[in-house]
Amino acid sequence: MSSFSIIVQGAPYSSQAASSALNFSKAALESGHSIYRVFFYQDGAHNASSLVVPPQDEINLPKSWQALINTHKLDAVVCIASALKRGIVDANETDRYALPASNILEGFTIGGLGLWLDATLNSDRVLNFAP
């Protein structure tokens, strides 16, 4: 059995990247592999938004990620530079920058690129899902 880390660089719905990453992660876990970390980078940060409302007949990708993260207690990190640029903030960043609200989904955390580096060093494989 292998340990994987996943980099997600695509925004939900704009490309297949986020959806493929989610499906791969599910398949890997169902096959008994482990996921060391999911790292959301660049437009991938939008997957952590709690404000996404797709039409009723489409999958809610951020909530699907959240369900997977919580079920398997995954370490899900959003790159801080990517997140702040795109308006994805947690309570700490809301305080720091005096913003009117925070919007990150519970289950996701915000962190630096050092955590991507750590994931690459400590996983058997790193898969990069980019648009």
Place this chain on the structure above:
Amino acid sequence: MISEPQKNRWLFVTTRSPWTTSSAASCMDMVMTAAIFDQKVTLVFCNDGVYQLLAGQNGKACGIKTLAHQIPALELYGVEHIYVEQSALEERGLQERDLIQPVTPLPYGQIQSLIAESLAVFVF
């Protein structure tokens, strides 16, 4: 041309032009991070990624940081293995004198070997 074993190196392949998407900049951020944390890094410019190496770029007019200004700093960060896909330059009518600094050209086959031999490969 490839002077030392690649098996402990992280390979970054950057394939997009610097102005159309944030792909080139996000690759550079990861390259810098890996180098700062003492990883051995190899960077290859392929396809439209070779445009990142053009001299005389200035993003001021469109309000974007000029990525090309970071390239000469790569060596200071410890990124000493920088290559450019030879045929990508030729296909775009570019020559070494058009580039911001001398970069070792590699034929396609050697880039394939780099990919096969590296510890980790990140394609942007």
